Amino acid sequence: MIDKIQIQDKRFELSSGAGSDAVHKDPQYSYAVTQLTENGQTGTGLAFTLGAGNDLVCNAARFYAENLKGIGIEDLMSNFGQTFKTLSNEQQFRWLGPHKGVVHLGLASVTNACYDLWAKKRGVPLWKLLIDLTPEEIVNTLDLSYLEDVLTRAEAVEMLQAEVSSRKERTTILQAGYPGYDTSVGWFNYDDEKVRENCKKAIDNGFTAMKLKVGSADPTRDIRRANIVREVAGEGAKVMLDANQQWTLPEAISICGELKNMNPYWIEEPTHPDDILAHMLLSEAVTPIKLALGEHVPNRIVFKNYLQAGCTSFAQVDAVRVGGISEFITISLMCKKFGVPVVPHVGDMGQLHQHLVLFNHIAMGHEALFLEHIPHLKQHFVNPIKIENGVYITPQEPGSSCDLK
Amino acid sequence: MIDKIQIQDKRFELSSGAGSDAVHKDPQYSYAVTQLTENGQTGTGLAFTLGAGNDLVCNAARFYAENLKGIGIEDLMSNFGQTFKTLSNEQQFRWLGPHKGVVHLGLASVTNACYDLWAKKRGVPLWKLLIDLTPEEIVNTLDLSYLEDVLTRAEAVEMLQAEVSSRKERTTILQAGYPGYDTSVGWFNYDDEKVRENCKKAIDNGFTAMKLKVGSADPTRDIRRANIVREVAGEGAKVMLDANQQWTLPEAISICGELKNMNPYWIEEPTHPDDILAHMLLSEAVTPIKLALGEHVPNRIVFKNYLQAGCTSFAQVDAVRVGGISEFITISLMCKKFGVPVVPHVGDMGQLHQHLVLFNHIAMGHEALFLEHIPHLKQHFVNPIKIENGVYITPQEPGSSCDLK
Numbered sequence: 001m002i003d004k005i006q007i008q009d010k011r012f013e014l015s016s017g018a019g020s021d022a023v024h025k026d027p028q029y030s031y032a033v034t035q036l037t038e039n040g041q042t043g044t045g046l047a048f049t050l051g052a053g054n055d056l057v058c059n060a061a062r063f064y065a066e067n068l069k070g071i072g073i074e075d076l077m078s079n080f081g082q083t084f085k086t087l088s089n090e091q092q093f094r095w096l097g098p099h100k101g102v103v104h105l106g107l108a109s110v111t112n113a114c115y116d117l118w119a120k121k122r123g124v125p126l127w128k129l130l131i132d133l134t135p136e137e138i139v140n141t142l143d144l145s146y147l148e149d150v151l152t153r154a155e156a157v158e159m160l161q162a163e164v165s166s167r168k169e170r171t172t173i174l175q176a177g178y179p180g181y182d183t184s185v186g187w188f189n190y191d192d193e194k195v196r197e198n199c200k201k202a203i204d205n206g207f208t209a210m211k212l213k214v215g216s217a218d219p220t221r222d223i224r225r226a227n228i229v230r231e232v233a234g235e236g237a238k239v240m241l242d243a244n245q246q247w248t249l250p251e252a253i254s255i256c257g258e259l260k261n262m263n264p265y266w267i268e269e270p271t272h273p274d275d276i277l278a279h280m281l282l283s284e285a286v287t288p289i290k291l292a293l294g295e296h297v298p299n300r301i302v303f304k305n306y307l308q309a310g311c312t313s314f315a316q317v318d319a320v321r322v323g324g325i326s327e328f329i330t331i332s333l334m335c336k337k338f339g340v341p342v343v344p345h346v347g348d349m350g351q352l353h354q355h356l357v358l359f360n361h362i363a364m365g366h367e368a369l370f371l372e373h374i375p376h377l378k379q380h381f382v383n384p385i386k387i388e389n390g391v392y393i394t395p396q397e398p399g400s401s402c403d404l405k
Numbered sequence: 406m407i408d409k410i411q412i413q414d415k416r417f418e419l420s421s422g423a424g425s426d427a428v429h430k431d432p433q434y435s436y437a438v439t440q441l442t443e444n445g446q447t448g449t450g451l452a453f454t455l456g457a458g459n460d461l462v463c464n465a466a467r468f469y470a471e472n473l474k475g476i477g478i479e480d481l482m483s484n485f486g487q488t489f490k491t492l493s494n495e496q497q498f499r500w501l502g503p504h505k506g507v508v509h510l511g512l513a514s515v516t517n518a519c520y521d522l523w524a525k526k527r528g529v530p531l532w533k534l535l536i537d538l539t540p541e542e543i544v545n546t547l548d549l550s551y552l553e554d555v556l557t558r559a560e561a562v563e564m565l566q567a568e569v570s571s572r573k574e575r576t577t578i579l580q581a582g583y584p585g586y587d588t589s590v591g592w593f594n595y596d597d598e599k600v601r602e603n604c605k606k607a608i609d610n611g612f613t614a615m616k617l618k619v620g621s622a623d624p625t626r627d628i629r630r631a632n633i634v635r636e637v638a639g640e641g642a643k644v645m646l647d648a649n650q651q652w653t654l655p656e657a658i659s660i661c662g663e664l665k666n667m668n669p670y671w672i673e674e675p676t677h678p679d680d681i682l683a684h685m686l687l688s689e690a691v692t693p694i695k696l697a698l699g700e701h702v703p704n705r706i707v708f709k710n711y712l713q714a715g716c717t718s719f720a721q722v723d724a725v726r727v728g729g730i731s732e733f734i735t736i737s738l739m740c741k742k743f744g745v746p747v748v749p750h751v752g753d754m755g756q757l758h759q760h761l762v763l764f765n766h767i768a769m770g771h772e773a774l775f776l777e778h779i780p781h782l783k784q785h786f787v788n789p790i791k792i793e794n795g796v797y798i799t800p801q802e803p804g805s806s807c808d809l810k
Contacts (some may be wrong), residue, residue, distance in 0.1 A: 023494070023496060023499065024497070024499070024500070025496050026496060026497075027496065027500075028497065049500050049501060050496070050499075051496070051497040052468065052497035052498045053497065053500070053501045053508065054464070056461050056464055056465065056501065056507060056508075057466070057501070059460070059464075060458070060461065060507075061463055063457065063458070083668045089428070089454070090457070091428060092429070092431075092432060092433065092454075092456040092457035092458070093456040093457045093458050094428065094429070094453050094455075095429070095432075095455040095458075096454060096458045096461065096462070096506055096507050096510070097506055098650070098701060099641075099675075099677075099679070100505050100506050100679070100703075101501055101502055101505050101506020101507050101508065101509075102461060102465075102501050102506050102508065103458065103506065103507065104462075104506070104664060105501070108593050135703065140516060144773060145653065146653060146654075146676065146677045146680060146683075147651075148653040148655050148656075149654045149655065149686070150652060151684065155467040191635055203753075239780050245503070246551040248550070248551060248554075249554045250553050250554065251550075251553075251648070271551065272503075272504075272551045272706050273503070274505070274703075274704065274706040274707050274710070274781070275706050275709070275710065276681060276710055277709075277713045278551075278554065278708050281554070296503060298505075298679075299679065301677050301680050302680040303677050304680070305679070305682050308682045309682065338576070341659035351451060351542065361716045386618040396594065
C-alpha cells in the first residue's frame with residue numbers, strides 16, 4: 001500500500017526566447033511533481049505550469065494525495081474512476097474550481113503518479129499497461145459523470161470492444177514509431193532568421209510538420225513569418241499557426257482571413273479558451289481553415305461542449321492540464337465518438353503523451369496523426385523521449401517516463 | 406500611495422446544517438481577505454471559499470497585491486480596467502487559469518480591497534461612490550477584453566449615459582430599501598420540520614421570497630419539501646429551488662418536470678456550471694421553468710456565452726467569485742444589454758452586494774428584483790447588513806461594508 005507521499009516544486013530556466021508566445025513572453029517551464037511510494041517503488045506524476053504559482057499546484061496536489069495513503073495501488077486502480085470522482089468533488093475544495101485551475105492541475109499531478117506507479121508495479125511501460133487492460137478495466141479508471149448525454153459507461157466499453165479485432169494491424173506503430181511535429185521552429189521571440197534556420201533544421205531532422213507562434217501586435221509580422229515557414233518547409237509540409245489566445249474575435253476573423261493564403265494545417269487557440277460561442281462563429285467565418293484548441297481547456301465538460309458545438313477540428317487535450325491520464329482517456333473517447341483527432345499539447349514535453357497516443361491509436365482506433373515535440377527539458381528527465389527521423393521511438397522502460405533527475 | 410499589504414485567512418464555523426446543500430454537505434464559510442493601506446486608511450476586500458484551500462486563494466491574492474505597492478488609490482482607480490487586465494494576464498500566473506479558479510478568486514479579493522479603499526478615501530459608501538462616477542469613469546475601471554463582439558467601450562459608456570436622465574426616480578430605493586430573499590429557510594441538511602418552521606419565520610420577518618435546497622438522491626424528498634415551502638409560503642410568494650449542480654442533464658430534465666407543479670420562481674444550478682450546451686437543452690426542455698446560475702461561473706467570458714445562448718433567466722454573478730467589483734459591473738452591463746436580471750449569489754453574505762445592486766438599479770437601470778440574504782456571519786462584520794421587513798436598509802458607512810472584526 002502507498003506509504004509515502006512527496007510533492008516537489010521543480011522549475012527550469014529556458015534558453016533565450018524558447019517557450020515564448022504572444023501571451024507568455026517569458027515563461028519558466030515548471031512541474032508540480034507528485035511521488036507516491038508503495039513498498040519502495042515510486043510513481044511520479046506531473047502537472048505543468050509556467051513558473052509563478054507552481055507552489056499553489058503543489059499544495060493542491062498534497063491535499064489530494066494525502067487521501068491515498070494506506071491504499072494498495074492495484075486496489076486503487078481497479079476502480080480509479082470512483083476515486084477520481086470523489087477527490088475532484090471534495091466538498092470544500094471543489095469550490096475552488098470546480099474541476100479547473102489550480103485544484104484540477106493538482107489532481108492531474110496525483111492521478112498521473114497513480115498510473116505511473118501502477119505501470120511500474122507491473123513492470124511495463126504505461127502504453128503496454130493500458131493496451132493490455134480489458135475495456136471494462138479501462139472504463140473503471142474513468143469518471144464519466146456530467147457526460148451522460150454523450151457517453152455512457154456501456155457505450156465506452158462497447159467503443160473499446162469494437163476496436164479489439166483490428167488492434168493487431170495498428171500495433172505496427174510500436175516498431176514504426178509515432179510521428180512527431182516540431183513546435184520549436186518558431187517561438188514568438190525568435191527573429192525571422194532564426195525561424196528560417198530552425199525550419200531547415202527541422203526538415204533535416206525528418207520532420208514534415210512544424211508550428212509557428214503568431215499573434216503579433218502587427219499582423220504583417222505574422223504573415224511574413226508564416227510565409228517564411230511555408231517557403232522553407234515546402235508545399236507538402238504541414239504548417240500550424242498558434243495564436244495562444246491573443247486575438248479578439250473580430251481580430252481573429254480578420255487575421256485568419258489573411259493567413260488563409262499560406263494554407264495552414266490548423267490555427268491554434270485563436271481567442272479565449274472559455275469562449276465556445278466565439279469559436280463557433282470563427283470556425284464558420286474562416287472555413288476552410290481548421291481550428292485546434294485544448295491546451296487551456298480544463299476538463300471533460302468543456303471539451304464536451306466544444307465537441308458538441310463542432311468548432312474544433314483537433315482536440316489538444318493535455319494530460320498535465322486536465323485531471324490527468326484518467327480524464328485524458330475520457331476526453332479521447334468522446335473525441336473518437338465525435339470523429340475529432342486527438343493531438344495533445346505536451347506540457348510534459350511528450351514524456352507521458354508518447355504513451356497515451358500509442359494507446360489512443362491501438363486501443364481506441366484514433367488516427368496516428370502526430371505528437372508535438374518540444375526538446376527544451378530533455379536533460380532533466382531520467383528517460384528522455386527519443387526522436388529519430390521525425391518519429392518518437394517507442395519507450396520500453398516501466399512506467400510513464402516522467403521521472404525527473 | 407498604498408504602503409502596506411496584509412492578507413488574512415479567515416474561517417468561520419457554521420451551526421449545524423447551516424450552509425449545507427446537495428454537493429457541499431459540510432462547508433466552512435471562509436474569506437481570503439486583502440487589506441491595502443494608504444496613509445493609515447485601510448481598504449478590505451474579500452474572496453469567498455468553503456474552507457479547505459482558502460490559504461491557496463490568500464497566496465494568489467498576495468501575488469497580485471504586491472504589484473500595487475507604491476501606487477496612489479485615486480491614480481489606480483482612474484484607470485483600473487488596465488490594471489485588472491494586466492494583473493489577470495500576468496504571463497506566468499495566467500497559466501493557472503486563465504481567469505478562473507484559485508487565481509481569479511485571489512484577484513477578486515485584491516480588486517475588492519481597491520474599491521473599498523477608494524470609497525473610504527472619499528468618505529462615502531461604495532454605492533454612492535459608484536453612482537457619483539461619470540459613465541466614462543466607471544468604464545475606466547472595467548476590462549472589456551474578449552467581449553468585443555457584444556460590448557465595446559463606447560457602447561458601455563452610452564448605456565450608462567442613457568440611464569442618467571431617469572436616475573432620480575430610481576433613487577427612491579435608497580429610502581425604501583432593496584428587497585431581500587431568504588436562502589436559509591431550507592438548507593439541505595435541515596429536516597422537514599425545520600424547513601416548515603423557517604418558512605413561517607421568514608414570512609413573519611417580511612420576506613416574500615425564499616429558497617430551498619434540492620438535489621436529493623431521492624427526488625421524492627425534493628418534491629415533498631418543495632411542496633412544504635409552497636404550502637407555508639402561499640401562492641403569492643416566490644419560491645426558488647437550488648440543486649447546486651447535483652443533477653446530470655437527463656436527471657435535471659426529468660426532475661424539473663416533476664417540480665414544475667409547485668411553480669418555482671427559478672431552478673438554480675441544475676447541473677455542471679461549465680456545461681453551457683446542457684443548459685441550452687435543459688432550458689428548452691423544461692419551459693416555462695426559468696433557470697438561474699452564476700454562483701460558479703468564473704468570468705465575463707463564460708457569462709457572455711450563457712447570455713448569448715439565452716439559457717439563463719437570472720444571472721447570479723458573485724463579486725467574490727468573478728474578478729471582483731470591476732468584473733461584476735462588466736457582467737451586469739452585459740446582462741442589461743441582453744435583458745437578463747442580475748440577482749447576485751452572496752458569498753459576501755450581502756455585505757458588498759447590497760452596494761452593487763443599488764448601483765445596478767440606479768445607474769444601470771436594472772430591475773430592483775431582490776438580493777439573497779444569508780445571516781450566518783453577521784456577528785463577524787464590523788458593519789453587518791441590516792434587514793428589516795424583508796428589505797436591506799441602505800448602508801451609510803464609508804466603504805463596502807466588508808471589514809471583519
